[in-house]
Amino acid sequence: MTDHKALISTLPAGKLAELGQLNDRAGLWHLAGHMGLIAGFAVWIAQGWWLWQAALVAQGIAICFLFTLQHECTHKTPFRTPWLNEWAGRAAGFLILQPFEWFRYFHLAHHRHTNDPARDPELLAGGKPDTWRAYVIHVSGLPVWWAMARQTLHNAQGHDPGAYVPRRALPRLRREARIMLALYALVALSLLATPLLVWVWLLPALLGQPFLRLYLLAEHGRCAFVANMLENTRTTYTNHVIRFLAWNMPYHIEHHTLPNVPFHGLPRLNTLMADHLVTTAPGYTSFTRSYLDDLQREAR
Template sequence: MDHKAFIATLPPDTLAALNRKSDAAGLWHLAGHGALILGLALWIGLGLPLWQLALLAQGIALCFLFTLEHEATHKTPFARESVNEWVGRICGVLIFLPFEWFRYFHLAHHRHTNIPGKDPELTAGAKPESIRAYILHVTGLPYWYANLKQIFCNASGRDPGAYVPNRTHHRVRTEARWMLLIYAGVIASLFVTPFLFWVWLLPCLLGQPFLRLYLLAEHGRCAFVADMLENTRTTYTNRIVRYLAWNMPYHVEHHTLPQVPFHRLPALHDHMRGRHKVTSDGYVAFTRDYISRIDAP
């Protein structure tokens, strides 16, 4: 059975229930994630005991806004489209990932998941196959370089990528220019106070490796085929990780039915029990297995 055959087994009323969005569920989850970020920022800003450890926690909380921005490209975290759009844009600014551009990059990824030459995620270095490439990838440095380069590219009006429709080029360009303006203001603020450096910029650098390790598990070492049950991995993990990642460890479920909002993925997971072809018992187990099969050079 492939993912399409599985979808065909779902009764229409079950599918309708799974697809139902909710502002309340999304806003409640966002309030919790946002409160964590603001609380850690206060901890760091006031220099409370162990504030240095809070830098790492803050970085992880900030970087995992990627999973929310990712969901917003599908317009699923919230029932109201305007909320999805603005939350996605704000997350994009915070993690240096332009939302308008990423929407089309990510939709191309869903359309051609793990298909070489078509899936934009399968670019050089995206799935490292040597120890050297793996270490570089996990540092997050290629992420920062690629994203900053993309923002400048978009702002200059150059081609943002074949997967971005011509009709959206103006929006992509305008967004990138606003982002650069915001970042210029941030840099200027650092000459007055280092506050944003300590509660935002430095934590993002520290937290990015954890996001890189997390994202590798989604499709790393999966088959280059069109079946979502084979080209995507669901990772069994604890509630804290599921919460920070907006339930995206249920990744086979998400790719099978991307219109299902994050808060209904556990229910979809229950419907899929016994049909998963690629899973992992936690991110430590996945990482250990990935490294054990990597090329030495």
């Protein structure tokens, strides 16, 4: 079986160089669309228009999927201009309670040790539930909110998050966490004047997190514990809406194989790699059904 390194060696070098080109315009257009969606739902909710309760869930999904933007920013690929990647990642992290500086190191360790049970921080954090009870708790999103609140507090106190963070980075993590906590304090104070942020941000984020958890499970859930990216990662074929919200990250084998390719190059990279992908799913409904069937069989 071909592994991802052998596959890369067969792809046209010129085409790979072309796909790896960064582009501010593509990133800014996509960011404008994502933030426009959030702003539109916020106005809908604030005005109390028809079916505004349903808009709470849609708003939450749009906000929580800013995780995929932050994820891309750790690779410095959504934008060509470096500071755009840095500040878009920080802003997204603030909205979803996930410190960007910390997540950068956590995520790069995940790329170095993808699906390695002994070294992948995603697995060490218990990110892939293997019982019905664990699955329900995981999909609720509550554990991730608690984990990120605790991580932010620990970073602010100067605690060492782990071996995946170099010691030279600890002052940056501490400063970032303290700024985030100060901003959250201002948000809390604003609620004394108006509950608006509860309705357009905080409550929607709680409602939207389960959808992000379901989406993220497909990236590596029930994949092989091997080094080959064609097997230890899953590409999920889905519709334009999900691909838009997730910044094309459903093309996840492609992303792990060549993380320097920006989000807008992943569909074209898929056309080069599609015949060699080992672990794929025809959609998120199909993946979830398969995951639940596995849990059901194991429960017996």
